[in-house]
Amino acid sequence: MxxxxxxxxxxxxxxxxxxxxxxxxxxxxxxxxxxxxxxxxxxxxxxxxxxxNKEDILISVFREKMGLFVSCIEEAMGDKETVEDKLLALIETYFKNLSENYHWAIVTQLELRQTDKRLRGKIGEILKDLLILLDTIIDEGKLQGVFKQEMDKRIARQMIFGTIDETVTTWVMKDRKYDLVSLAAPIHHLLLSGLLKDSKTR
Amino acid sequence: MxxxxxxxxxxxxxxxxxxxxxxxxxxxxxxxxxxxxxxxxxxxxxxxxxxxNKEDILISVFREKMGLFVSCIEEAMGDKETVEDKLLALIETYFKNLSENYHWAIVTQLELRQTDKRLRGKIGEILKDLLILLDTIIDEGKLQGVFKQEMDKRIARQMIFGTIDETVTTWVMKDRKYDLVSLAAPIHHLLLSGLLKDSKTR
Amino acid sequence: MxxxxxxxxxxxxxxxxxxxxxxxxxxxxxxxxxxxxxxxxxxxxxxxxxxxNKEDILISVFREKMGLFVSCIEEAMGDKETVEDKLLALIETYFKNLSENYHWAIVTQLELRQTDKRLRGKIGEILKDLLILLDTIIDEGKLQGVFKQEMDKRIARQMIFGTIDETVTTWVMKDRKYDLVSLAAPIHHLLLSGLLKDSKTR
Amino acid sequence: MxxxxxxxxxxxxxxxxxxxxxxxxxxxxxxxxxxxxxxxxxxxxxxxxxxxNKEDILISVFREKMGLFVSCIEEAMGDKETVEDKLLALIETYFKNLSENYHWAIVTQLELRQTDKRLRGKIGEILKDLLILLDTIIDEGKLQGVFKQEMDKRIARQMIFGTIDETVTTWVMKDRKYDLVSLAAPIHHLLLSGLLKDSKTR
DNA sequence: AATGAATGAGACTTCATTCAT
DNA sequence: AATGAATGAAGTCTCATTCAT
Structure with missing residues (x-):
């Protein structure tokens, strides 16, 4: 071998x-x-x-493709100045990549979740690179005083990733009936400013 | 039969x-x-x-349990006056229920996702009742002028549900090492006001 | 199960x-x-x-059949008075059983040896019952002063079992071209008195 | 080819x-x-x-090594005068060779038996050279009046070979816990004079 | 209504052998 | 003469479902 x-x-x-x-x-x-x-x-x-073995194929598929995916997002974020722009770049690139590669979108959003604990653990390891990107943005946003200081990093990360993930999953399950990339801007806006109306006192 | x-x-x-x-x-x-x-x-x-058949067991499990789950959340929301409170009630009850029933949490967050397309479609049907609750809150919030008028309902729903779901999944995968219910308030706050600092002009 | x-x-x-x-x-x-x-x-x-599993079938086959085999030999030995007669009964019954059940003879003499270490170890365990029978005869023969006092039990056992085993194997490999049972008496004689002529001083 | x-x-x-x-x-x-x-x-x-092919390797292994083995035994027997001494030389050399080459002992006694009918037939062919050596001794012993005249050659051969073979196999399976060569003399004695005590009338 | 013994389809992996270089 | 990457056939075991009792 x-x-x-x-x-x-x-x-x-x-x-x-x-x-x-x-x-x-x-x-x-x-x-x-x-x-x-x-x-x-x-x-x-x-x-x-x-x-x-078969599991090794799946792990390798995920590692190879997710590696490219993350690199691509990093690159897109690279030349952005503000954290807001970086977040937008992340979401847009995320959506764009999956839009252009429907097979891969199906695999990540639906099929790869049908795995058992062991395999999912290994997939989780690889996913970490992506979550680290989110953490970088959050840290930077807090450091620059753009994001809430009291915000829990883990919660913020879960909100951003959960929203993105749920959005893509829904899009895949609806058979791409609408354009995914155009959702990036409104989602970005919503994540930054929340559900409440601006004038509302908080 | x-x-x-x-x-x-x-x-x-x-x-x-x-x-x-x-x-x-x-x-x-x-x-x-x-x-x-x-x-x-x-x-x-x-x-x-x-x-x-076996699939019918799983569907039935999900329908029966999810029915109770949604009823429980509806009830908790019932006596709340503002949409903000209703959303908080939803999140808290959601987390509380799963906290108190770890078996069910594992099933919904991990195991039931290991199903094929057909079964997942049926599960999606049942989940609708939960998503309708979210839509009700969003509609009401917009109607009352509390939530952003221009906000896309579908996107808002995906942000709320995605955030909640991701949070619970992470909690289950981390073997309940921390208290889930106490995350409800900060998540609620973040969903309402977004990542940005209050003073920030938007 | x-x-x-x-x-x-x-x-x-x-x-x-x-x-x-x-x-x-x-x-x-x-x-x-x-x-x-x-x-x-x-x-x-x-x-x-x-x-x-498959190995369990093979072990069970051997245990069940060898159990009957040993019982049968024990029974045949039971009513014999001298150790010489007991040994003859053992050999004859041994040969008779295998003569009457050619399938079983093939299995024990040829096929069951094509197993790996682990399985052969387990088969060895079961074979012990048979070897114990031989030991009983040897002990008794020495006790009664019929057999050589200085004789090593292990060596004697190997001579008896080796001779019987080799004889049956040869018979099976020669496709039963001759009668096996009629070899019992001469083998018995040879085992008892050795290769040397009677008159020979030892 | x-x-x-x-x-x-x-x-x-x-x-x-x-x-x-x-x-x-x-x-x-x-x-x-x-x-x-x-x-x-x-x-x-x-x-x-x-x-x-693979079988050809195995056959060749056996032929080459067994050829040396038999030559070695022949040589050791060559300068012995009596059949008794020749038999002792055979057994001693047999044991000595396998003692000194444990790999070969494992191969002949255990591994090579895990072969199917066809291959075993071919191995049998090669083994003949060794059995011929035994026959030579038996013939000579009878001719010289040292061995029993009425003795069946085939049975005698099976007793000698079966005893030697069983002894080596047991020794290999017991992981060489004792010295094999020192068993040669008692086995030789037992084969010649049988189990019975000298005084015993036969 | 309830039982549980029996069914049988289906897939991962190994390894002897080949053949283009 | 030598290489070694590629081939593809073949078998054990699991488990959802049935049906005689």
Whole structure:
């Protein structure tokens, strides 16, 4: 078993991509190794030259794709000056990426949640990179005096991530009947200013 | 096929309760019909006198329990005057219920998500009752001029529900290491007023 | 799983007998569970109501059959007075049993040896009952002053068992071309008096 | 298919030796071709330049090693005068060789028996050379009037070989906890004179 | 109404062998 | 002569559901 061959060889990428497609099209529990192999145009056994087992395929899929996803968001945030703009960039890029890659959206929002405790734990590890991005924004916002000082970072993070996540999930479950990216601005506004009317004294 | 026999016989409730326990203790994929039967103290075959199939058990579990859950929240909201108080009542009751019934919290937040498209669709149907409660609050808030007029109802609902849901999920996954109910107030505050500092002009 | 149902129900015996036949006819490594199930006229899954796994079938086969085998030999020895007669009874019954049950002879002499360390260890445990019989004879022979006093029990046991075992194995591998039982007497004689001519001074 | 290339190239010997080690260390069923290739420091495919298939490796291993083994015994017997001494030389050399080469002992006594009918038949062929040695001794003993005249050669051979084989197998299975070579003399004595006490009239 | 023994479909993974380089 | 990446066949076991009692 080519332990180190894990990340190279063109087949590696083929298999990863095939896995995303197969999971999105058939659902997590109908994503048999043989289906993935067929779509990747390799023999069943070849999968096991690149991945330890089925779970390893899934973890790798998530790590590879989520890595790109997070990098992409980081890059988009990079040239923004204010925390408000950074948050908007994050939400917009998040939505844009998933809009442009429906297979991946299905996988992250629906299929990957059908996993058991162990696997979900590992996925959680990878997700941390994304949550760290949120924490960075929150910290910076508080430091700059833009965000509430007394705000609990964990709660704020859960509000932002929960809102984004729920929005994408709903969009996926509604079969993309509307444009996701255009929701970024109003969501951004709502997260920043809350439900209450401006004039309202708080 | 006693689809209408839904509530007839004491065994029905026994099976529902057993299902919740078994799923919470063993996880969705380890919740075999025979385990549920054993915990409910009935024979495997008896299950099929009350439920069409395994999926029907799960749907029924969700419908029965979620019905109680929503009623409970409605009741708590009933005697509140302002929308702000109603929202707080909703969040607090939501958290309180799940705090007091950890099995149910595990089932809703983790295990029931490990289902396939079809089942998740049906669960979504039942969840609507909860989302309607949120819509009621949002509508009322806008009508009373307390909430932003230009706010998109769907987005607001996703922010509230996403935040609550993410918060509970995190709490369950962290093995209830902290008190959930005490998060209700700060979350309520954050949802109403947003991330930005009060003095900030918006 | 009916853990305790292990030994009862008519299917249990059917499966054991089917396993012996299938192993004898197809060889140990070609004795698939599905073949055993088919020959036993039960569904594949039924096997697992009576046996934990495939290894458990094999162990059980050996335990059940070897139990009968040893009992049979014990019984035959029971009414013999001298150790010489007891030894002869053992050898004759040993050969007679295997002669009358060729399937079982193939299984013990050839197929059951194709097992890995773990399984062979368990088989060894069961074989002990047989070796104890030999030890009993040896002890008694020495006690009565019929056998050599200085003789090492372990070595004697290995000579007797090794000779019997090798004889049966050869007979099985030669496809029963000759009568096995009639070898009992000469073997018995040879074991008792050795290779050397009587007149020879020792 | 270099069946005749048997001894050509240094890799041939490397592979044979590697096979013995791998089988002894991992067991017959865990002795994958790739493991043998790795230990022999050749590529997997190279194996197939020297051997037709996996079975051919095993047969060759047995033929090569058993050839040396038999030669060694023959040599040790060569300068003995009496049949008794020849038999003792055979047993002692047999035990000595296996004592000094534990890997080979494991392979012959345990691992090589985990083979199917076909392979075992071929191994039997090779074993014949050893059995012929025994026959030579028996014939000579009878001719010289040292051994019983009425003794069946086949039975005598089975007694001698069965005893030796069982002794070595037991020693291997007991993890060499005692010295094997020192058993040669008592076994030799027992084979020659039998279980019965000298004075006993036969 | 209740039982529970019996059913049987379905998938992950290993490893001997090949063949293009 | 040598390589080693790729192949693909094959078998154990689980568990939702049925049906004779």
């Amino acid at each position: 080519s332990r180190l061959g894990k990340s190279r060889g063109p087949k590696y990428g083929q298999i990863i991509d095939a896995a995303v497609e197969v999971i999105a099209e058939n659902g997590f529990h109908q994503a048999q190794v043989s289906k993935i192999a067929k779509k990747a145009k390799v023999a069943d056994g070849t999968i096991y030259l690149y991945f330890k | 006693s689809r209408l026999g839904k509530s007839r016989g004491p065994k029905y409730g026994q099976i529902i309760d057993a299902a919740v326990e078994v799923i919470a203790e063993n996880g969705f994929h380890q919740a075999q019909v025979s385990k549920i039967a054993k915990k409910a103290k009935v024979a495997d075959g008896t299950i099929y006198l009350y439920f069409k | 009916s853990r305790l149902g292990k030994s009862r129900g008519p299917k249990y015996g059917q499966i054991i007998d089917a396993a012996v036949e299938v192993i004898a006819e197809n060889g140990f490594h070609q004795a698939q569970v599905s073949k055993i199930a088919k020959k036993a006229k039960v569904a594949d899954g039924t096997i697992y109501l009576y046996f934990k | 270099s069946r005749l290339g048997k001894s050509r190239g240094p890799k041939y010997g490397q592979i044979i030796d590697a096979a013995v080690e791998v089988i002894a260390e991992n067991g017959f069923h865990q002795a994958q071709v790739s493991k043998i290739a790795k230990k022999a420091k050749v590529a997997d495919g190279t194996i197939y330049l020297y051997f037709k």
